[in-house]
Amino acid sequence: MVVMRDVAIAKSEFVPDQKAITKVQDFQELPELFEYCSLPQIVQYVKCFTGPNIMSMHTMLINKPPDAGKKTSRHPMHQDLHYFPFRPADRIVCAWTAMERIDRSNGCLVVLPGTHTGELKQHDYPEWEGGVNKMYHGVRDYDPSLPRVHLTMEKGDTVFFHPILIHGSGMNRTAGFRKAISCHYASSDCYYIDVKGTTQENIEKEVIELALKRYGVEEILLKDAWMAKGRLVQGERINL
Numbered sequence: 611m612v613v614m615r616d617v618a619i620a621k622s623e624f625v626p627d628q629k630a631i632t633k634v635q636d637f638q639e640l641p642e643l644f645e646y647c648s649l650p651q652i653v654q655y656v657k658c659f660t661g662p663n664i665m666s667m668h669t670m671l672i673n674k675p676p677d678a679g680k681k682t683s684r685h686p687m688h689q690d691l692h693y694f695p696f697r698p699a700d701r702i703v704c705a706w707t708a709m710e711r712i713d714r715s716n717g718c719l720v721v722l723p724g725t726h727t728g729e730l731k732q733h734d735y736p737e738w739e740g741g742v743n744k745m746y747h748g749v750r751d752y753d754p755s756l757p758r759v760h761l762t763m764e765k766g767d768t769v770f771f772h773p774i775l776i777h778g779s780g781m782n783r784t785a786g787f788r789k790a791i792s793c794h795y796a797s798s799d800c801y802y803i804d805v806k807g808t809t810q811e812n813i814e815k816e817v818i819e820l821a822l823k824r825y826g827v828e829e830i831l832l833k834d835a836w837m838a839k840g841r842l843v844q845g846e847r848i849n850l
């Protein structure tokens with residue numbers, strides 16, 4: 611499990627406590643939270659994309675904090691496939707569930723409809739004055755005139771989306787923490803790819819650096835991190 615603090619808070623004099631937490635990531639070892647990933651109400655839709663052999667690959671409890679004034683609570687527009695060294699993209703799907711009413715005031719999801727039929731684009735850190743959270747890469751060039759849809763969701767509403775869909779989330783202008791839970795699923799029939807020489811090389815480099823700094827792990831590849839994080843939800847574990 612990784613507990614992440616917002617960069618504006620982590621890099622301030624603020625004494626870290628639970629109020630600083632922006633995200634709990636990789637909760638696959640925590641049964642109470644992992645139960646979300648196998649809820650029949652969710653899995654019945656996930657299956658339509660993955661087929662019967664379902665893996666949870668990435669889990670997050672997102673606790674978007676009230677913005678400390680630097681707009682760091684935003685999540686830049688990105689494609690989740692940028693982080694994934696497995697394919698095919700059509701066998702990967704994210705389920706994202708609002709844990710309370712979420713609208714533009716507390717930083718709802720923003721999507722560019724139809725972009726899931728495009729290609730994976732180059733991602734980099736956006737040049738934001740107030741700082742950017744670690745590994746929050748953004749799509750380098752997308753057409754800013756493309757229509758945007760802000761997803762207003764009620765508590766318990768779930769959206770399912772494709773890993774090539776360009777999406778992000780806005781600033782939390784309220785005083786409360788905006789909570790959502792999500793799981794990225796993939797078919798265990800998916801296969802790992804080598805990202806060397808691709809647009810994903812930069813995220814692999816960061817993961818390798820982080821694995822060394824945090825865990826003292828040397829000589830890993832992006833796919834090794836994912837192999838360690840993946841858990842079977844249903845069916846048979848095949849390639850992943």
Ligand SMILES: CCCCCCCCCCCCCCCCC(=O)SCCNC(=O)CCNC(=O)[C@H](O)C(C)(C)COP(=O)(O)OP(=O)(O)OC[C@H]1O[C@@H](n2cnc3c(N)ncnc32)[C@H](O)[C@@H]1OP(=O)(O)O
Nearest residue numbers: 613614615616617620621690693743744745746821827835
């Ligand atoms: C062997 C297994 C390795 C596993 C790694 C696998 C990672 C795979 C990533 C997959 C992401 C998939 C996502 C798909 C969906 C899209 C997204 O969610 S994108 C966002 C993904 N972001 C992350 O995954 C970031 C995860 N967070 C962390 O790794 C850590 O919380 C951390 C940000 C590195 C902070 O670690 P920690 O060790 O607890 O922190 P400190 O020791 O206090 O600080 C270290 C250093 O980092 C600075 N810092 C702290 N918080 C932040 C922050 N939020 N943003 C930027 N920088 C931060 C802190 O100031 C310290 O800096 P210094 O210069 O070293 O002093």
Ligand SMILES: O=C(O)CCC(=O)C(=O)O
Nearest residue numbers: 672685690777778779790
């Ligand atoms: O919950 C959010 O604010 C955005 C989450 C998101 O876009 C992601 O993690 O890929």
